[in-house]
Amino acid sequence: MKRFLLLSGYSLLILNIHAQSVFQMQTVNGTPAFDAVANYCGQKWGEYLNSSIPIKVRVYFANLFGQTLGITIPNGRRDFPNAPVDSVWYPSALANALAGTELNPGEDDINIFIDNTANWYMGLDGNTPSNKYDLVSVMMHEIAHGLGFLALSDINNGEGSFGYVEPSDIAPLVLSFPFPEQEGKYAIYSTFIENFSGQELDDTTIFPNPSIELATQFTSNQLYFNGPNAVVANNNQRVRLYAPATFAFGSSLHHLNESTYPPGNPNSMMTPFIGLGETEHEPGPVALGILQDLGWSVNLDASINNPSKSPWMIFPNPAKEYVYIYAQSTLKSPCTWLLVNVSGTVCMQGTIQPSTELFAISLKDLVSGIYFIKIDNIALKILITN
Ligand SMILES: [Zn+2]
Incomplete structure (x- = not known):
């Protein structure tokens, strides 16, 4: 039976107005704290990437059967208006950004599955206890896959291939959008992969697709991403990818090499493994360079004025019935909040006690409209849609 039973009870979260792109994070079976992490990560990626088209992410908090912490599959488009390279798959979020129009109306751009066990x-x-996995780190990492950090590589019957990933490869997980039929076409990411001697893996005169030769390359431990922006970000060297001797579907090729970028390295977020207590909140220059090479318009200095520095976050926005205030750093003294309408009239007020991380306000008695939540000297605009 291939039914995925977790499609009830999702919540819609939308992001702040400062972002250079808007990530619409929709969670399925999340908790308030889980939803806050999803929203926060969308906000952070929104600061890094420029796109006029909202990026629609659905995050499932689901049982991945202990195999992995997260799985991500992006929607895809190819041969769209303004596509920089023909006959190559782009993640739909990037295709939309490049086309300047939404190519997949009604379809999500990214599905992320996070293990709920x-x-x-x-x-x-980022103060991750030593016995826990940091969800922000993992969700930032997974979103990057959805933005194009994906090779569409596989090995079947000894033959390596690009562009033949099938729904059965991720069963019993089921996507919210039609699984892209890849027809043996390469992902834009894979067009930058080469071996030690500089042979490009998408050169079918050397490496037919599929072929035993490709499988040999996939497991050679000597694969590199050679794109101009990534190389500059990597001290003018090609970026070593994870390509272990035993092929790992889902890990090989679309990660940075673990031992080259160990924990604590600024580029460690996109390695295949994360340890207990490890915190990697920023993508790092190499991953951002790779995203640039794929075609993204990137704000390289976004981490400087990152939303993580802002003490408060509210979500969802627009809100209905409830809004949550998230304190992004520990409060040392009680804090007064006011909810005011556009005329400045105080409609509700209260106090947030120290050590409160997440604070819920019931909006049930308010009429629809624009309001502001004022905390300290900060006013956060919110649309209420009761
Ligand atoms: Zn990964």
Whole structure:
């Protein structure tokens, strides 16, 4: 039976107005803390990437049967208006950004599945306890896959291939959008992969697709991403990818090499493994360079004025019935909040006690409209749609 039973009870989260792109994060079976992490990560990626088209991400908090912490599959488009390279797959979020129009109306851009049996730390501050996995780190990593950090590589019957990933490869997980039929076409990411001697893996005169020769390359431990922006970000060297001797579907090729970028390295977020207590909140220059090479318009200095520095976050926005206030750092003294309408009239007020991380306000008695939540000297605009 291939039914996925977790499609009930999702919540819609939308992001702040400062972003250079808007990530619409929709969670399925999340908790308030889980939803806050999803929203926070969408906000952070929104600061890094420029796109006029909202990026629609659906995040499932689901049982991945202990195999992995997260799985991500992006929607895809190819041969769209303004496509930089023909006959190559782009993640739909990037295709939309390049085309300047939404090519997949009504379809999500990215599906992320996060294991609900792992011991997660769901704080936003990066103070990950040594016995927990940091959800922000993992979700930032998974979103990157959805933005194009994906090779569409596989090995079947000894033959390596690009562009033949099938729904059965991720069963019993089921996507919210039609599984892209790849027809043996390469992902834009894969067009930058080469071996030690500089032979490009998408050169079918050397490496037919599929072929035993490709499988040999996939397991050679000597694969590199050679795109101009990534190379500059990597001290003018090609970027070593993860290509272990035993092929790991889902890990090989679309990660940075673990031992080249170990924990603590600024580029460690996109390695295949994360340890307990490890915190990697920023994608790092190499991953951003790779995204640039794929075609993204990237704000390289976004981490400087990152939303993580802002003390408050509210979500969802627009809100209905409830809104949550998230304190992004620990409060040391009680804090007064006001909810005011556009005329400045105080409609509700209260106090947030120290050590509160997540604070819910019931909006049931308010009429629809624009309001502001004022905390300290900060006013956060919110649309209420009761
Ligand atoms: Zn990964």
